[in-house]
Amino acid sequence: MLVLLPPSEGKASSGRGAPLKPEALSLPGLTAAREAVLTELAELCAGDEDKAREVLGLSEGLRGEVAKNAELRTAGARPAGEIYTGVLYDSLGLASLDTAAKRRAARSLLVFSGLWGAVRVTDRIPSYRCSMGVKLPGLGALGAHWRTPMASVLPEVAGSGLVLDLRSAAYAAAWKPKGEVAGRTASVRVLHAPTRKVVSHFNKATKGRIVRSLLTSGAEPKGPAELVEALRDLGYVVEAQAPAKSGQSWSLDVLVDEVH
Numbered sequence: 001m002l003v004l005l006p007p008s009e010g011k012a013s014s015g016r017g018a019p020l021k022p023e024a025l026s027l028p029g030l031t032a033a034r035e036a037v038l039t040e041l042a043e044l045c046a047g048d049e050d051k052a053r054e055v056l057g058l059s060e061g062l063r064g065e066v067a068k069n070a071e072l073r074t075a076g077a078r079p080a081g082e083i084y085t086g087v088l089y090d091s092l093g094l095a096s097l098d099t100a101a102k103r104r105a106a107r108s109l110l111v112f113s114g115l116w117g118a119v120r121v122t123d124r125i126p127s128y129r130c131s132m133g134v135k136l137p138g139l140g141a142l143g144a145h146w147r148t149p150m151a152s153v154l155p156e157v158a159g160s161g162l163v164l165d166l167r168s169a170a171y172a173a174a175w176k177p178k179g180e181v182a183g184r185t186a187s188v189r190v191l192h193a194p195t196r197k198v199v200s201h202f203n204k205a206t207k208g209r210i211v212r213s214l215l216t217s218g219a220e221p222k223g224p225a226e227l228v229e230a231l232r233d234l235g236y237v238v239e240a241q242a243p244a245k246s247g248q249s250w251s252l253d254v255l256v257d258e259v260h
Contacts, residue, residue, distance in 0.1 A: 001220060002157065003164045003211055004118075005111045006171045008086035014068075014126040017076040024124070029153035030117040033146060037115050038072060040138050041130055045069035056134055065129035072126055080111055081121030087201060088166075091208025094121060101215040109211070110157065112171040114142045117150060132170045143173040150175035162186065162223050164214075165249070166207045177249060185249040186224040193237070193255040206256050210236065224250035 022034060045052045045066045052066045053059075068075070081094040094105060106122045114132040119125060135141045154175045163177060163185040177185040190206040192199045213219075213234045221227040228240045237255040 001108050001162045001164060001214070002159065003109050003214075004167050004171075005088070005109060005207075005211070006166070006168045007111050007113050008084045008089055009131070010085050011083050011127045011129075012078070012085050014076040014083075015078050017078055017124070019074050020072065020077045020124070020126055025116065026120045026123050027118060027153055027157060030149050033149040034116055036139060037130070037136070037142065037145065040136050041069055041115060041128075042072050044136065055136065056129060057131070058129065062129070068126075069128055069130065072128060075126035077124040077126050079121060080119045080123050080125050081105070081109075083125055083127055084111060087204035088208040091205045092212050093208075097212070097215060100218070101212075104215050104218070108215075112167055112174060117146050117174070118154070132174060143170065146174040155181050162221050162227055164188070164227065166211070179247055182247050182249050183243065184223050186227055186252050187249050188252045188254060190254045190256060193257050196255075202256055206254060210254065224252070228252065 022031060022038065025031070025034070044055060049063065049066050052069070053063065056065070056069075058065055081089075094102070097105060106120060109121045110118050111121065112118050112132070114130040114134055115128050116123075116125060130142070132142050132146075139145050154177075158177070158181050161184070163181060165172065165177070165185055165187040176182075188207065188210070189198060190203040191197065192202050210231065213236075214230065217230075217234060219230040219234070221230045224240070224242075228238050231238045231252075231254070239253040239255065241251040243250060
């Protein structure tokens with residue numbers, strides 16, 4: 001099982017660890033594309049601060065994020081699972097998983113990123129600020145920048161098993177499963193049951209809980225139909241829509257009344 005996650009807007013500090021080693025990151029087929037974004041982002045943020053804030057869409061209160069990006073190559077690096085914070089990652093609670101669940105997380109979780117393309121939770125990265133919606137002056141829209149290398153690398157990473165897609169729309173734009181991979185991909189929405197609307201907090205928190213439930217239970221569904229059964233066994237209310245034709249993904253709606 002491969003689980004595709006969005007990153008978080010907020011991130012923990014880099015700390016005092018050893019700096020980034022780009023060549024040590026997972027998915028080496030993305031190295032050249034990562035280097036291009038890393039170089040331009042660091043140079044942008046080391047120059048005109050106001051221009052950098054405009055490009056990155058940062059408010060005055062987030063001015064410090066520009067200086068952080070300027071030091072990406074020398075800042076301390078920590079496992080991505082420690083860098084990403086926020087509602088989804090709080091609910092996922094990677095640090096509190098038992099040893100077996102942590103091994104499953106290291107093997108199955110892939111976090112998409114405007115800067116890195118995608119990383120595993122064990123990859124060591126510095127704290128940064130660069131969403132997939134950013135358009136860098138030299139590279140253009142990052143979603144488009146990542147599509148070609150992702151199309152080459154991700155099908156191999158997906159292997160022959162289930163792909164559970166929990167990404168937001170901006171990050172889903174960087175790679176869309178096609179063909180045979182799409183047929184074993186399940187995209188998930190979380191709906192507030194009384195209103196049947198997507199509510200941000202319900203959506204993020206429940207996605208984190210779903211991943212944690214799968215990791216801690218040891219469930220290993222082989223495909224979308226098995227995933228539906230596994231989630232129902234774990235207590236989730238799931239409505240599933242199988243693809244109408246080949247080359248399309250499954251769509252799952254998880255209905256929740258409240259999030260604890």
